[in-house]
Amino acid sequence: MAGPNQKKLPDGTRFSNLGGVRHGVIDGFIGQGGQGAVYAASLEGGHFALKWYHDSYIDLDTGLKQRLTHAVHRGAPNQSFLWPLELVEIAGQKSFGYVMPVRSGDYHGMRDLIARPPDRVELTLPQRFIICCKLSEAFLQLHAAGLCYQDINFGNIFFNPTTLDILICDNDNVNVEGADASIYGTRKFMAPEVVRRETLPNTKTDLFSMSVLFFYVVMGWHPLDGKREADFSILNSEAEMSLYGTEPLFLFDPENTANGPVDGLHDPLVTRWRNLPSDLKSLFTRAFTTGLTDPNKRVLERQWRSAFTRAAHAMAACGHCGGEYAVAAGAASCGYCGAALEPALYLDCPRGLFALTPGHGLPQHLLGGGSPNFKTLVGVVEGHPSKPGVIGLRNLSDDNWKVELPGRAPGLLPPGKTIGLMAGSTFHFGKTQVSVREAQAKEVAAV
Amino acid sequence: MTTPKKAAPNLDTLALTRRQLHVIIILDCSGSMAGDRIASLNYALRSSVPELKEVARENPEIEVLVRVLSFSSTADWLIETPVPVGEWSWQDVAAGGDTHLGDALDAVEASLNADVMPGRQLPPVIVLASDGYPSDDFEAGLQRFLANDFAKAAVRMAIAIGGDADLEVLQMFINHASLRPLRANNAPDLVEFIKWATTAPVKAASQPTGADDPQSALAGQLEQFSAEDTDIVW
Numbered sequence: 001m002a003g004p005n006q007k008k009l010p011d012g013t014r015f016s017n018l019g020g021v022r023h024g025v026i027d028g029f030i031g032q033g034g035q036g037a038v039y040a041a042s043l044e045g046g047h048f049a050l051k052w053y054h055d056s057y058i059d060l061d062t063g064l065k066q067r068l069t070h071a072v073h074r075g076a077p078n079q080s081f082l083w084p085l086e087l088v089e090i091a092g093q094k095s096f097g098y099v100m101p102v103r104s105g106d107y108h109g110m111r112d113l114i115a116r117p118p119d120r121v122e123l124t125l126p127q128r129f130i131i132c133c134k135l136s137e138a139f140l141q142l143h144a145a146g147l148c149y150q151d152i153n154f155g156n157i158f159f160n161p162t163t164l165d166i167l168i169c170d171n172d173n174v175n176v177e178g179a180d181a182s183i184y185g186t187r188k189f190m191a192p193e194v195v196r197r198e199t200l201p202n203t204k205t206d207l208f209s210m211s212v213l214f215f216y217v218v219m220g221w222h223p224l225d226g227k228r229e230a231d232f233s234i235l236n237s238e239a240e241m242s243l244y245g246t247e248p249l250f251l252f253d254p255e256n257t258a259n260g261p262v263d264g265l266h267d268p269l270v271t272r273w274r275n276l277p278s279d280l281k282s283l284f285t286r287a288f289t290t291g292l293t294d295p296n297k298r299v300l301e302r303q304w305r306s307a308f309t310r311a312a313h314a315m316a317a318c319g320h321c322g323g324e325y326a327v328a329a330g331a332a333s334c335g336y337c338g339a340a341l342e343p344a345l346y347l348d349c350p351r352g353l354f355a356l357t358p359g360h361g362l363p364q365h366l367l368g369g370g371s372p373n374f375k376t377l378v379g380v381v382e383g384h385p386s387k388p389g390v391i392g393l394r395n396l397s398d399d400n401w402k403v404e405l406p407g408r409a410p411g412l413l414p415p416g417k418t419i420g421l422m423a424g425s426t427f428h429f430g431k432t433q434v435s436v437r438e439a440q441a442k443e444v445a446a447v
Numbered sequence: 448m449t450t451p452k453k454a455a456p457n458l459d460t461l462a463l464t465r466r467q468l469h470v471i472i473i474l475d476c477s478g479s480m481a482g483d484r485i486a487s488l489n490y491a492l493r494s495s496v497p498e499l500k501e502v503a504r505e506n507p508e509i510e511v512l513v514r515v516l517s518f519s520s521t522a523d524w525l526i527e528t529p530v531p532v533g534e535w536s537w538q539d540v541a542a543g544g545d546t547h548l549g550d551a552l553d554a555v556e557a558s559l560n561a562d563v564m565p566g567r568q569l570p571p572v573i574v575l576a577s578d579g580y581p582s583d584d585f586e587a588g589l590q591r592f593l594a595n596d597f598a599k600a601a602v603r604m605a606i607a608i609g610g611d612a613d614l615e616v617l618q619m620f621i622n623h624a625s626l627r628p629l630r631a632n633n634a635p636d637l638v639e640f641i642k643w644a645t646t647a648p649v650k651a652a653s654q655p656t657g658a659d660d661p662q663s664a665l666a667g668q669l670e671q672f673s674a675e676d677t678d679i680v681w
């Protein structure tokens with residue numbers, strides 16, 4: 001752990017891969033962690049990050065070299081991982097290290113989503129959902145390869161607030177499923193059975209940690225922190241064991257409110273929860289009720305991925321305060337500021353709802369097959385240049401769309417053109433037929 | 448319908464109160480600390496300030512508050528009202544007088560209550576740095592101190608300054624089976640240990656661990672400290 005007076009490797013230190021075939025040099029110090037330090041390094045013309053382990057750590061973690069060798073051999077599960085590329089050594093040094101791609105400066109740690117201003121990064125809910133979608137995809141690929149991460153938490157995951165791409169770092173704990181784990185995990189992210197020390201981290205505990213991470217990204221709060229957490233005036237080890245190990249209970253458990261939200265303390269969370277899409281709420285509820293106690297009933301990566309993909313397109317925002325709400329919920333008034341809401345329009349696409357809010361791009365994946373790709377757009381919603389409140393859909397595809405407006409003969413919308421939107425219209429995107437609907441006004445259901 | 452004016456103002460976690468983590472630093476400023484020891488201590492604290500701020504930033508879920516008490520012939524709060532770590536700055540202390548550690552523990556004990564520490568709390572972190580043998584009724588003070596619920600739950604850490612420091616007294620203060628006093632026999636060690644003792648328990652809240660409880664995790668980290676090479680030994 002951090003603290004030992006470990007000597008830094010000076011700039012210019014030469015290293016080589018384990019075979020001694022490729023040679024590189026250390027260009028500068030980046031930072032130090034518990035297990036080692038990270039340096040900027042050049043290797044055969046390329047720039048990399050080099051992680052160099054503290055001597056004391058390689059004695060402790062005896063499986064490390066084998067894990068890394070395996071990781072290097074099989075390669076990164078997908079492009080979201082800053083994966084070990086090659087093991088390296090330095091002449092005369094007892095320890096070893098590995099090189100990996102460099103994380104560029106435009107990435108932020110996940111903690112910045114809940115940080116205090118001015119460190120805080122503000123993202124909309126759809127942006128948060130897209131990040132979660134990419135995380136599900138990355139962990140799906142990792143788990144599908146027979147690997148588990150063991151320590152999913154805020155610290156080692158980064159996001160780019162502009163592209164919403166993610167990077168998963170610290171892959172040296174990644175292990176073959178079933179092999180002995182090197183750590184238990186990070187406080188508040190560990191699965192209850194790991195907190196209780198009944199098992200070591202595995203793919204199923206990864207699923208739990210991942211769902212905690214999702215809840216944090218969406219809600220900015222821990223899913224098991226409710227009334228019972230608030231009642232512990234001192235959160236000591238016994239309290240933590242009870243809250244996260246022996247008697248975990250979801251903040252929004254529909255059946256047991258013993259750890260439910262406390263008036264005046266958790267109000268912003270209640271409002272946000274009420275305004276989430278209902279299928280996402282069901283997944284969270286499953287993850288933190290049956291999924292708490294039965295590792296086999298945890299929500300799987302694919303289920304998260306499709307729920308977050310749908311949710312990313314199904315949100316609208318209050319014109320008065322910006323408060324976000326599920327477009328199909330049909331709330332008559334804003335849950336955040338109380339302002340009356342116009343009935344929201346949305347497209348009822350085969351793969352999910354698409355909120356018709358200006359600026360919102362219609363992705364191919366909502367209409368047909370294919371894995372989520374938030375960059376391939378076939379259309380975009382636009383506000384009318386001079387008539388406030390009037391919106392249209394612009395055809396960004398290369399094909400004509402057949403459009404049926406209520407009470408009018410069907411027409412064609414050529415590429416590049418925009419047509420006004422109203423409830424009851426129907427679009428034909430190739431063989432896919434999609435209708436414009438208006439949310440039915442009603443009061444938002446209680447939690 | 449329009450796009451949000453401000454991004455997600457509704458995720459107002461600012462309105463949610465954070466659990467507090469109180470860090471209380473108790474410094475021996477008795478006469479035996481005069482000279483380079485007190486100078487090193489001041490330097491160590493000064494350089495710990497930005498580190499603790501950084502660690503706190505990495506733990507946005509908790510609110511870190513700092514208090515500092517110095518003791519010699521009397522116990523005096525340098526910072527009595529807990530100050531948010533972001534606003535904490537270091538004012539140098541001077542050495543002179545006796546070693547009233549018992550008085551110091553009484554003063555801290557008197558401030559460990561729900562009036563000063565309202566609402567949701569993490570176990571406080573109490574760091575004691577001392578070189579000397581207490582000259583007052585330390586044991587009575589310690590007994591009262593350890594009877595306090597906050598003190599009992601606290602992560603108690605001690606730094607022994609100088610090769611001749613009273614380790615037994617510091618171990619009694621720590622009162623934990625595997626956590627030992629840090630022995631600072633020279634200036635670089637003192638700086639390193641003060642930084643570590645003030646930041647490591649805060650860091651532990653969000654660090655991966657292989658240990659069963661936070662205190663043992665800290666004890667494990669301690670074993671990895673290697674002695675700094677230096678000619679000047681206190």
Ligand SMILES: Nc1ncnc2c1ncn2[C@@H]1O[C@H](COP(=O)(O)OP(=O)(O)OP(=O)(O)O)[C@@H](O)[C@H]1O
Nearest residue numbers: 030031032033034035036037038049082101102103
């Ligand atoms: N590939 C990379 N590119 C750029 N910076 C990196 C890279 N990998 C790690 N870093 C940075 O280097 C520093 C040290 O990283 P390291 O992973 O050793 O420690 P850590 O994550 O702080 O702690 P721990 O050892 O507990 O995981 C951190 O600031 C980290 O963000």
Ligand SMILES: [Zn+2]
Nearest residue numbers: 318321334337
């Ligand atoms: Zn509003």
